[in-house]
């Protein structure tokens with residue numbers, strides 16, 4: 117992770133070196149690069165974390181974390197390594213439980229649900245795990261087909277067609293019969309993403325979607341995240357260390373530090389964040 121973080125810092129330092137002086141100039145440059153999207157009007161709350169507390173033994177992760185994700189938005193969570201970004205996504209999926217507090221998704225309380233009851237919520241949420249988390253004993257096609265079959269897809273020709281379709285979407289056509297061990301880290305990540313989007317979930321959780329990808333595939337994945345939002349109205353939570361990517365795909369940014377969300381706002385509000393550490397972190401001029 118240290119390597120990953122320093123890479124991100126080098127990238128963000130490079131970014132900040134090329135950041136133009138004024139806000140207008142920067143926005144004009146973003147518009148020219150096709151990166152500037154107008155602010156969306158926020159929809160109703162879809163996922164609500166309220167007063168979340170969580171520790172692992174003596175290690176405190178959250179102390180009263182609050183965060184609201186609105187329907188149809190792409191919200192990116194940023195923060196230092198080990199601050200609990202991945203744990204937050206796992207709590208939403210019910211893979212980990214907070215010690216205290218409430219997590220609501222689609223108007224239902226997640227943290228009180230049994231494993232069996234979580235299945236219906238999980239069928240509406242796709243997740244790209246940080247390490248892709250492919251099943252080594254299944255080939256690419258069966259990895260991607262896994263959630264489809266779990267959610268009742270019985271027609272194998274339809275399953276195969278959907279597998280090919282999502283592999284094309286992540287720029288890996290024709291690799292159905294390859295095994296995870298034969299793939300590079302970046303390819304695994306893209307297969308993990310293909311698996312996450314296969315069931316056409318209403319909510320997508322992306323944990324470091326572009327880490328380890330080359331610039332072309334980073335752009336492609338960023339564009340895919342934007343397209344899924346714009347074409348299908350998907351609500352997304354992205355976790356990333358890649359600030360350039362965060363600014364491209366997000367409507368809003370939230371910063372996790374000191375065991376809670378210390379700032380959350382539209383990306384063009386970063387410059388007005390009251391805490392200079394938040395501005396410096398998100399604009400990529402300091403590490404933690």
Ligand SMILES: Nc1ncnc2c1ncn2[C@@H]1O[C@H](COP(=O)(O)OP(=O)(O)OP(=O)(O)O)[C@@H](O)[C@H]1O
Nearest residue numbers: 117172177195196197198199200201202203204246
């Ligand atoms: N299941 C677990 N049991 C014990 N500790 C855990 C568990 N999961 C995560 N942790 C610890 O909780 C802390 C937060 O982990 P998390 O993976 O959420 O960090 P992160 O913000 O995603 O970091 P990174 O940016 O490096 O991915 C870490 O110190 C981690 O070791």
Ligand SMILES: [Mg+2]
Nearest residue numbers: 201202246323
């Ligand atoms: Mg993580």
